Amino acid sequence: MLLFSTFVASGMFYNDSQAVKQQIAAVESELDALPKESLSLAPWTLGYRSGVFQNPEVEIELMVEFENPAKVDLAVLMPATFTEDGRHLEPFVFPQRFMIECLYPDGSKEIAVDHRNSDYEIEGVAPQLFNLPSERPASGLILTVTKLSKNSTWVAGRHRLALGELFVFSGNWNVALNQLVSASSVANYSHIWSVNGLVDGFSLFSPINRSPENPNLVPLRLRNLDYVELIFDLGEVYEIDEYHFWPLVHDLQFNYPPSSGIGFPRGIQIETALRSDFSDARLTFENREVFPAVGSNPLMLRTARQKARYVKVSLNNIVYDYRINLPELIVDEIEIFSRGELVSSGIVPSVAEASIAAEELEALTDGRTTEGQILSLRQWLIDFTRRVELERELVLLKRDLEVTESVERARIVYILIAALAMIVLLVLLVWLVYLISERRWDRVRERIAADLHDDLGANIISVAHSVELMQHSIERPSDQQKRLLGNAIHTAHKTAEDTRQIVRLLERNKSGTIWTETLRETVESLLPDKQYSLQISEKRAFNQLNAVRQWDLLLFIKEGLNNIVKHANAEKVIIGLDRHQGKLRVLIEDDGDGICNECLPVRHLESRSKLVKGEFYLETEVGRGTRIILELK
Numbered sequence: 025m026l027l028f029s030t031f032v033a034s035g036m037f038y039n040d041s042q043a044v045k046q047q048i049a050a051v052e053s054e055l056d057a058l059p060k061e062s063l064s065l066a067p068w069t070l071g072y073r074s075g076v077f078q079n080p081e082v083e084i085e086l087m088v089e090f091e092n093p094a095k096v097d098l099a100v101l102m103p104a105t106f107t108e109d110g111r112h113l114e115p116f117v118f119p120q121r122f123m124i125e126c127l128y129p130d131g132s133k134e135i136a137v138d139h140r141n142s143d144y145e146i147e148g149v150a151p152q153l154f155n156l157p158s159e160r161p162a163s164g165l166i167l168t169v170t171k172l173s174k175n176s177t178w179v180a181g182r183h184r185l186a187l188g189e190l191f192v193f194s195g196n197w198n199v200a201l202n203q204l205v206s207a208s209s210v211a212n213y214s215h216i217w218s219v220n221g222l223v224d225g226f227s228l229f230s231p232i233n234r235s236p237e238n239p240n241l242v243p244l245r246l247r248n249l250d251y252v253e254l255i256f257d258l259g260e261v262y263e264i265d266e267y268h269f270w271p272l273v274h275d276l277q278f279n280y281p282p283s284s285g286i287g288f289p290r291g292i293q294i295e296t297a298l299r300s301d302f303s304d305a306r307l308t309f310e311n312r313e314v315f316p317a318v319g320s321n322p323l324m325l326r327t328a329r330q331k332a333r334y335v336k337v338s339l340n341n342i343v344y345d346y347r348i349n350l351p352e353l354i355v356d357e358i359e360i361f362s363r364g365e366l367v368s369s370g371i372v373p374s375v376a377e378a379s380i381a382a383e384e385l386e387a388l389t390d391g392r393t394t395e396g397q398i399l400s401l402r403q404w405l406i407d408f409t410r411r412v413e414l415e416r417e418l419v420l421l422k423r424d425l426e427v428t429e430s431v432e433r434a435r436i437v438y439i440l441i442a443a444l445a446m447i448v449l450l451v452l453l454v455w456l457v458y459l460i461s462e463r464r465w466d467r468v469r470e471r472i473a474a475d476l477h478d479d480l481g482a483n484i485i486s487v488a489h490s491v492e493l494m495q496h497s498i499e500r501p502s503d504q505q506k507r508l509l510g511n512a513i514h515t516a517h518k519t520a521e522d523t524r525q526i527v528r529l530l531e532r533n534k535s536g537t538i539w540t541e542t543l544r545e546t547v548e549s550l551l552p553d554k555q556y557s558l559q560i561s562e563k564r565a566f567n568q569l570n571a572v573r574q575w576d577l578l579l580f581i582k583e584g585l586n587n588i589v590k591h592a593n594a595e596k597v598i599i600g601l602d603r604h605q606g607k608l609r610v611l612i613e614d615d616g617d618g619i620c621n622e623c624l625p626v627r628h629l630e631s632r633s634k635l636v637k638g639e640f641y642l643e644t645e646v647g648r649g650t651r652i653i654l655e656l657k
Contacts, residue, residue, distance in 0.1 A: 041432055044425045051418045058411045059233035059404060062395050066285075066319030067228060069221035071104050071188040073117075074209040076181025077172060080120070084185055085208045086167040088223060092329065093129055093161035094194035099137070100405050101152045101167075102227045104186035106177050113149045113228070117186045120144055121171035124154060127164035140170050149228070150412035151191075151405045158194070165192050165200065184211070189227040196402050197364025201225055201266065202326035215316075225324030226316070231404035235396035242387045243272045243356040243394070245287070246378065250351040251340040254358070254373040254388070257300070258333050262362040264296055264308070265329040267337075268322045270357035273394040287354030290315040291341030292325075296332030306330060317343050320395065322357075335360060337373075356393045364402075538567045539574045540601075546578060547599060550585045556597040565608055566601055573636055573656075577610065580632040584612045584652050587626070592616025592650065604655065610638075612652040619644045 074084050103115040121144065124137035137154045146152065156162075167190070172183040192200035200223045212218045246252055271288040294309040295302065308327045316323060342353050360368035372385050391398050399407075540563050547558050560566070569577070581599070588594050594616030602609055619626070619642075626642060633640035633654055643651040 041425060041428045044421060044428050048418065048421045048425065051414050051421060055411060055414050055418070058407045058414070059399055060235070060396075061408060061411070062230045062232035062234040062320075064228060064230055064320040067226040067321050068215065068316035068318055069218065069224055069226045070216050071102070071186065071227070072205075072207065072219055072222040073104065073187075073211050073213075073217045074172075074185040074207070075211045076175075077183045080172040080174070080183045081170070082172055082183070083208075084169045084172075086169075086190075086219075086222070087127070087164060087206050088166075088190065088192065088200050089127075089164040089204045089206075090162065090192075090199050091203060092199070093163045094197065094199045095158040095160065096126065096156050096162050096165070096192050096194050096199060097158040098191075098193040098402065099124055099154045099156055099165065100189075100191040100193070101154070102188035102191070102229075103146065103149050103152070104188045105149045105228055115146050115149055116177065117173040117175055117184050118144075118146050118152075119169040119171070119185055120173050122167060122169045124156070125166040125168070126156060126162040127166055128160065129163045133166065143171070147416065148412055151409050153406065153409055156192075165190075185209070186217075187222060189225070190222050191401070191405065193364075193402050195364055196400055197361075198225075198266075198401060201324055226318075226321050229408065230321055230395065231399045231401045232393065232395045233397045233399055242381075242383045243354055244380065244384050244388055245272075246353040246380065247350055249353055249378065250342050251338070252353060252378050252380075253376045254337045254339070255376065256335040256337070256360065256368055256371050256373045258335065258360070258367055258371060261298065261331055261333045262367050263329050264332050264335065264360060264362055264367070265327055266361035266364070267294065267309070267325045267327065268357070268359040268361070269325075269355060270322045270359075270393050270398070271318045271320060272354045272356045273320045285318045285320070285343050286345045287352045288318055288323075288343050289339035289341060289353060289355065290317065290343065291339065292323075293338040294325075294327065295336040295338075296330045297334045297336070298332060300334055302334065302336060305336070306332075315341075322359075335368075355388065357391070357398060358388050359398070366400075539569070539578070540567055543578060543581065543601075546582060547585065550582065550589060551597055554589075554597050555595060556599065559598070559600045559602070561600075561602040562608060563601075565603070576632065576636040577654075577656075580629065580636055580638075580654060581610065581612065583628050583632055587629075588612075588614045588616060588650075592618075594649065608656040610652075610654040610656075613649065615649045618646040618648055618650055620646055 072086070101118075103118045105113045106116045107113050121140050121142070122137075123135055123140050125133045126136050127133055134157065136156045169185055172185055175181050175184055190200055191198050202225070203223055205219045205222050207219045210219050215221070269288075269292070271285045274286060290311070292309065292311050292315070293307070295305045296308050297303070297305045308330055309325060337358065339353060339355065342351060345352055358368065358373075359366055360371075368389050369391060371389050372382075373388060375385070540560055543560075544558060547556065566574075566577075585597070585599075588597055592614050594614035596615045598611070598613040600609075600611040600613075602611070629642070629652065630640055636654070636656065638654045638656045641653040641655075643653070
């Protein structure tokens with residue numbers, strides 16, 4: 025059992041579960057390093073959707089044309105979503121079969137992704153990533169759907185197509201943002217569903233590592249003001265082509281996910297210049313249409329590429345906050361990009377004709393919002409997809425762990441039962457060997473007893489008879505002859521009696537005679553003319569001693585009684601067999617003359633005590649008797 029416990033403690037029976045636990049720990053460690061998703065339930069648009077069809081075998085073509093050709097290497101399809109219970113999101117009519125082609129300036133096309141021969145299985149609402157060839161610049165991308173998914177919502181139509189957003193990357197640059205899109209089937213619904221909603225940058229998630237424990241708490245907030253001009257000095261000349269404006273997320277920790285967008289400017293004008301006095305200013309962007317009242321998504325704007333060092337951003341026409349009845353212009357973060365690379369990080373803008381705290385201006389480009397750290401859009405999509413994969417893997421690993429631990433528990437129980445069975449079997453084998461040995465020794469004892477009875481006993485009786493005959497044949501024996509012949513006859517009879525005791529002890533199992541009865545007979549024969557008391561309180565324990573110890577113990581007691589008979593001149597003798605302090609004890613006490621110092625030690629008794637494996641004690645005083653004690657170990 026100790027060996028079994030050692031194996032269990034060392035993990036011998038837990039190798040499989042330990043391996044799964046290590047895999048779980050590795051997955052959890054990687055998950056901890058990945059950004060946490062930031063969900064926005066009120067994006068300005070939901071994306072693109074097609075018309076309705078009764079037959080799923082329909083071909084729909086979507087084409088995105090790039091203003092500037094680029095070597096593209098990654099396409100990302102964001103599923104449109106719906107919910108049945110208000111808590112769990114499901115993909116909404118993501119295409120089942122489709123292909124993606126790269127369109128080149130010379131009009132040629134190249135198939136980059138092909139899923140037309142088997143259904144594309146999608147789990148959850150994670151981004152779907154597809155690698156693209158990047159050997160030569162592409163002027164556009166074509167998504168051709170050949171099989172639609174079944175519509176499981178209340179929205180009309182048995183089959184249709186919907187996508188939340190399409191990203192096409194050249195490095196970190198999303199070349200598809202705000203580009204021209206055409207579709208062979210469209211079902212517009214205000215600004216919520218439209219073909220342009222496929223590339224407007226709005227989706228159900230924001231590229232944020234959500235961390236409300238460390239938010240940006242000092243966004244640009246201008247009360248009683250609905251207009252401001254911010255001037256950014258980028259330090260060097262860049263080809264500027266993209267801007268991101270982040271709204272303030274209200275009450276993040278108490279009403280998540282928030283979506284008010286209160287104070288966000290819907291009027292945005294952007295000017296770029298190479299000179300600080302803007303004498304060469306060029307109007308890069310000016311809003312003249314219905315503009316998004318964003319929730320918590322960033323507003324992503326693609327502009328014509330302009331070389332510039334200085335950027336002037338004018339903000340106005342805010343989303344009014346009816347709760348405080350005051351105009352309040354609020355922006356959490358402003359980002360300026362050149363071909364997908366952020367060039368405004370840490371650039372503190374200056375303000376014309378307005379008093380703004382320095383920390384608010386610094387917070388405009390610190391890379392943080394009230395939701396957390398802003399991430400690179402491409403890396404965020406990759407990490408988002410990896411997180412979903414790992415979360416699925418973690419669920420499967422935990423199921424495997426439950427099954428593995430269950431199997432190992434069953435295995436341990438089986439091994440424990442087998443071990444117990446082996447122990448029981450071993451005990452039975454030992455017991456069987458013991459029984460066989462006992463039977464063998466029984467046969468030996470029976471033969472010895474028979475030989476002692478038949479040969480030795482008969483010979484001793486024959487000697488006694490011969491001596492008696494010799495005694496009678498001498499007509500006038502001398503006193504010395506009488507004494508010698510009498511002693512010889514007495515010794516022969518005494519030896520015969522001792523032999524009979526040995527025979528009875530050897531034959532006790534067969535005849536049913538127990539050791540304490542033999543002891544009683546021995547005491548009675550040794551003390552025929554003495555007043556004695558034999559007290560046995562542990563009869564069963566003494567009778568269960570093995571035969572060798574019983575024989576040695578009997579001889580010890582006989583030696584002690586013989587000494588009393590021969591030397592003590594005692595009138596009373598007490599023999600006790602009991603238990604003292606957990607040990608079996610033999611006590612022999614007399615009221616005789618005691619043993620003088622010259623007669624000590626009593627070597628025969630000491631040697632007998634060693635044979636019986638006991639501790640021998642002698643208490644005596646001349647004229648006051650003797651007390652012999654033997655404690656069995």
